[in-house]
Amino acid sequence: MPFETTTNLTIIFFLITLAILLANKLHFSSIPLLILLGILFGPCGPHNAWFDLRLVQNCELVSFLSHLGVLLLLFYLGLEFSASRVVQNGPTILKGGTVYVGLNFLRGLILGWVFFHSLPETLIVAGITTISSSAMVTKLLMELKRTANPETELVLGFMVYEDAFMAVYLSLLYTYFLTGGTSFTSGLLSGLVTLLFILAVLFSGPRFSPYLERWLHIRSGESFIAIGFTLLLFTVLVAEKLHVAEAVGALLLGLILAETSHAKRLVQMIAPMRDLFGAVFFFAFGMGIDYREFWAVAGITAVAVLATVFGNLFTGWFSAWICGYRGRPALNVASIMIPRGELAILVAGIAASAQLTAAFQPFAALYVLALALVSPPLAKKSGRIHNIVTNIWSNLHPAK
Amino acid sequence: MGLIKEAELPGLGKKYLLELEGGERIGVVVYDEGLRDLFYFAAGENEPAYTVTLTDQEARQIASILGGVFYQPKMLEKLEMAIADLRIEWLKVAPQAPAVGKSIGELNLRKNHGINVIAIIEDAGRGKKKCTAINPGPSFVFLPGQMVVAAGRAGDIEAFEEMITGGGVQNGAV
Structure with a gap:
């Protein structure tokens, strides 16, 4: 019934607005709050004889909007990606970034293998735990007034690197799970094909970007956004017909358009849409979770959170050390990059659509929530941690 | 700098x-x-x-x-900004200066002297300043006491300074 759909949607958007307003008020990231409200008021929310919090349901329209949110998130990731920017950052950041992402990814793989002893699950766990949330990190940087600090350039450089890595890894995951999917070899094969395709796009991009450049040279903002959005839907459709995961299509279109001079304008226009429908995605993700499943995953989440916090403190400090930062700035780098967010949830979403263990959604939700709670105080107290560590160090080596 | x-x-x-x-x-x-x-x-x-x-x-x-738009330090009545060869100066028209009573067109500032007059600022009483003309046309006439904001090359600006402030007591009592 159309009326019920509208009511449902209105309540959902009301809750989304509430979560975002609350997040801004509490100086907290909106993503974990959106998931939390989705869990509380979704179809699996708490209810008994006296009260019933189950206000909203997951209907076709909501899942479509959240699907759109995923496509826009990936399109945006592609648009922001720029190989030249990764290289431009200079060889030191390239070296540090490789070490940083490599070590974190390795930790994710080890965790995944320890938890599940099987390859697909390991790949998902690695995807969830490797990459920090750029949205949450930039927010923290602004809040702690560290944007002008010298080490912040390094943090942001690492994040550009992380996003680039994740763009490639995500498209591999999508291909592996949603197209080849069933066996190891076919998944690996389609993954390789996707990788080749991405490389081909990146290398041939400069050749046909002049055509796109001229074609997209449109002054009117109205026509520009209409064409951009249609292009996105069209690419998704073509990708589906070619048996490439549609999300990969959105990402690749972003990669191609990122090479043109219109990228900045598109980013400005897509960002509000991404925020809105991305919020629907996070909320819908929460709606799919039954909070009673939290107990089952509490153990592995606790291990993963501890491994991420201490692992990240080490990998962040070590890669900052490689880039020539010592002492407190290095610890600032390490402590601020702990939060996980949008990309972790995206990966958990892949696991859900690939029908892997149902444990991933509550795991990812709990994991993101716990890190969002732990990381701001850690980042704030980096100076104190530094003092404690140097004290212990000097007590252990009094002669030096 | x-x-x-x-x-x-x-x-x-x-x-x-x-x-x-x-x-x-x-x-x-x-x-x-x-x-x-x-x-x-x-x-x-x-x-x-x-x-x-x-x-x-x-x-x-x-x-x-x-940037000194509202109030300039007394010490630096003659403020200068140097960006490569471009100079932008704030000059007060002296009572007996050669340019007094002449218009921008008459002096042919742009062609003959390489000077662009950006704005004219006058005292509006009680210590307040008011921008009388932004980008004044060729018919604008210089009068004593006006503050002229002009842009040009360093050498041209020095010559222009002579026209605006020379020939009298500099920044004399008004």
């Missing part, structure tokens, strides 16, 4: 660092969303001692105050 260091902050905006004469540094971060953050680093420190957040509007207001 202090050296300004510029750095891109991907996803955030741009950062500018200016080292002051005392070794302290002032950092300005311009966010893509429009906000500005101002930072003060004590000499040799990497953590800011003070920070201020400004909206776009506030930042512009502060910028114009710092």
Whole structure:
């Protein structure tokens, strides 16, 4: 019934607005709050004889909007990606970034293998735990007034690197799970094909970007956004017909358009849409979770959170050390990059659509929530941690 | 002049660092969303001692105050800004200066002297200043007491200064 759909949607958007307003008020990231409200008021929310919090349901329209949110998130990731920017950052950041992402990814793989002893699950766990949330990190940087600090350039450089890595890894995951999917070899094969395709796009991009450049040279903002959005839907459709995961299509279109001079304008226009429908995605993700499943995953989440916090403190400090930062700035780098967010949830979403263990959604939700709670105080107290560590160090080596 | 260091902050905006004469540094971060953050680093420190957040509007207001648009320091009645060869000067028209009573067109400032008059500012009483003309046309006539904002090459500006302030007591009692 159309009326019920509208009511449902209105309540959902009301809750989304509430979560975002609350997040801004509490100086907290909106993503974990959106998931939390989705869990509380979704179809699996708490209810008994006296009260019933189950206000909203997951209907076709909501899942479509959240699907759109995923496509826009990936399109945006592609648009922001720029190989030249990764290289431009200079060889030191390239070296540090490789070490940083490599070590974190390795930790994710080890965790995944320890938890599940099987390859697909390991790949998902690695995807969830490797990459920090750029949205949450930039927010923290602004809040702690560290944007002008010298080490912040390094943090942001690492994040550009992380996003680039994740763009490639995500498209591999999508291909592996949603197209080849069933066996190891076919998944690996389609993954390789996707990788080749991405490389081909990146290398041939400069050749046909002049055509796109001229074609997209449109002054009117109205026509520009209409064409951009249609292009996105069209690419998704073509990708589906070619048996490439549609999300990969959105990402690749972003990669191609990122090479043109219109990228900045598109980013400005897509960002509000991404925020809105991305919020629907996070909320819908929460709606799919039954909070009673939290107990089952509490153990592995606790291990993963501890491994991420201490692992990240080490990998962040070590890669900052490689880039020539010592002492407190290095610890600032390490402590601020702990939060996980949008990309972790995206990966958990892949696991859900690939029908892997149902444990991933509550795991990812709990994991993101716990890190969002732990990381701001850690980042704030980096100076104190530094003092404690140097004290212990000097007590252990009094002669030096 | 202090050296300004510029750095891109991907996803955030741009950062500018200016080292002051005392070794302290002032950092300005311009966010893509429009906000500005101002930072003060004590000499040799990497953590800011003070920070201020400004909206776009506030930042512009502060910028114009710092730039001397509202009030110029008495010491520097003749303010100069040097960017490569370009000079922008604020000059007060002296009572007996050669240019008094003549129009911009008559003096043929742009063609013969390479001077562009950007604005004329007059005292509006009670110490307040008021911008009488922005980008005045050729028929504009110079009168004593006006403040002329002019742009040109260093040599041309010096010649123009002679026309505006020469031939009388400089900045004489009005």
